Amino acid sequence: MSTYLHLRAVPPPALRNSAAWLERLFEGDLEIVRDRAGRHREEVLDKRCLDQERIYAGVLPHRAEGRPENQVVLGGRPVFRADRHKPPFLVLTAAQARRVAGFLAAADFDELWNFARAALLPRYGGVGAEPDAWQAFEVTHRELREFYVQTAADGDAVVKWLPDRS
DSSP states (O other): OOOOEEEEEEOGGGOOSOHHHHHHHTSSOHHHHHHHHSSOOEEEEOTTHHHHHHHHHTSSSSOOTTSGGGTSSSOSEEEOOSSTTSOOEEEEOHHHHHHHHHHHHHOOHHHHHHHHHHHHGGGGTOGGGHHHHHHHHHHHHHHHHHHHHHHHHHTOEEEEEOOOOO
């Protein structure tokens, strides 16, 4: 799998509003990360995460940036890096992570899929490939739900990072 997006849980007292600190958070091995953030829990998504976001973004007819379904994958407050050509980090507070966890815990994946399937199926092999596409998106949904539910239970914030593509 080609890493496209990292979501990392961070205890709020350890979180810094500094791009340099956030860059260091994603450097090094897992032991160093545990030292910096207090514990390690992350979810790693491939490029399909851009389409995974469609599943959640389509839940309501009118998107509102503060809604939990719009924060699951790519939502969050941007923390811009010194090099503005690099994507910003995205940060969800512990309260926002709890709302996302609540949304994902209550969401019915089949309903989410049914809303997004017409837009997604042509990109993933059409109707004949729907069982495989459904399974891939459902597995990611389940992993994201588990990540956010555990993050919320621990009272952690979430930092998201799109690795540099240079």
